Amino acid sequence: MESKSLQIYSISSLTTTFPLRFYLVIVKMAENLRRAVQDINLGFDDAPMTIPPNIVANAMAENRFILMGRPVMPRRQNLRSIIASMPRVWGQSGLVHGRIIGGNQFQFIFPSEESLSTVLRRGPWAFNDRMLVLQRWFPDNAPLINFIPFWVQVRGIPFHFLNRDVISHIGRSLGPLLDVDYDGEAAARVEFVRVQISWDIQLPLRFQRHIQFQEGVNTLLRFRYERLRGFCEVCGLLTHDTGACVLPDDVEQQFANDEEDDEHPPPEIRQNQGVVIREIVEPEPVLDAAVNADEDVALDDIDPYHDALAHIEDLPEEIAVDPLADFATNPWIRPRLDLSPHPDDTVMLPSM
Template sequence: MAEELANQCSKLRLHDQENEFVDVGEVEDDVSEERIALMLVGRLITDRNYNLDAFKRTMTQAWSLARRVVIRVIGAKLFVFQFFHWKDREKVLEGRPWCFENNLLALSEVAGNEQPSDVMPMHSPFWVRLENLPFNRRSDNIVKTITTSMGELLEIENDDLGLDKYRRVKLNLDISKPLRRFVNMRDNDGRVLRIDLKYERMPFFCLMCGVMGHSERDCLNLPEEEQNQGLGWNLRLRATPRKGRHKLMEEVEEVKACRKILFISKPEAKSENKEGEGAGLI
């Protein structure tokens, strides 16, 4: 009997069974769609080791949610976050970017049919400042044109008076690409103007290649001969905190609340010839 069983097992081909598939298309699933809709997947953009307990504690405290959040590791520096109320989930999404120890936590929503290993957040929203724009080139249309190649435009901050040092836009950036340092803009008179860019709440990034998540010492994105040419990026890309913004906004609101016309330009003076001709008419 033992010999017969061994003989049968020796004839089995495992790869034949592995090539078969199990059809679960008609099988009822009791997984709640509401639960999946309250999930987020996050990836910590760093090449360094980290403390998992400290990460969970820091993010939970930073988010300060009304209800709890459950955090599970599903891969190398890859996490799934289970929320229990849509307001908490929206609060986290709206508050991006989030960082742990100055390393970006990229977040993405879950459709439900992805395998955990296939979910790889590659984008994150940032507020970007466009500095040194000409006073007559600050409209929303100009801003949209300038930022077209940088990433998905999510929001443009209002600039009712056009007096600020910069225009502020929210862009969904590809975090695998180098940070843009400036944009060259050609004006209608042919001049080429340099528009400097600064990023708010910018995390750790490489000053050699401009990509987030590693240092110049550990940079593998550039060949050695290019690395010897020096640093191509600097910390001036990080925007300073906006101080006194509340008072400025109050002043703008006072102007907007005025019912009179905001801007009244001086009418053009009539020429002497036309005034003379008009005076002689009966």
């Protein structure tokens, strides 16, 4: 009881003292050590055990029809999802069973030769819009899981050069030739012929190529891969997306012309300076100048030589001497004013 309490206390102290991630790392290291301890060679020198032949024969019979495969883009193709989904896609759910093996690979066990051949004949197959590499497995000759059997449509062969030997030669220029789909009687009524090739996924796809049926005369042929899904549009590889390609658009052409770099240097790269935005500042008005200008306009009608006191001599003496004289007795002002008393005496009395 005391040891349990000490152990619980030690774990709780670890989780409180150190972060949870550090604790998980310690647990993982302990599990790895326990596995490593069991890898010792105890029992290596013991006598071998023999399995009965009938049990071995039954096991081989059950595992005769195996299809091995791997995803071309593991980051986008989960192995468990592939095993769970592909039997249903093939229409053999409950009959085909899958399992994950090492090296990022998987296996599908089929019940019969017919079911296995049907899947191979209807291929190639894709998962999550990316290709799958599927090849039949043989115990004596394990396949190199790098090849996808594609049916390729070849377009543009002139009719007067069209025969099986020419088609086979063009197919072998693309990859290992598996089959040729050609009917001499119907060739004049179709736009293409078909070849089946085993395409190495480590090589970039090619959709056009110049072929010389006559010396010095190039004929452009176009290739279309049936049931093709997901490839890099920059370099043509199936193993990554266009956005993850490390090869820019012009690098391939640059590598092809490396020998001519000395004679034809690359053009100078001019950086785009973009759009330069400048602030438009209107000049502020000069207030003093505007005020002076208004004053000049206002003084245009004033006579600088005018004497404002020149007419005072024409005025009567009493106005000129005493401008504040009683206006009631002033004959100059009285005619302009009505000084008659109010007809109502009650109004005039308060003012008196």
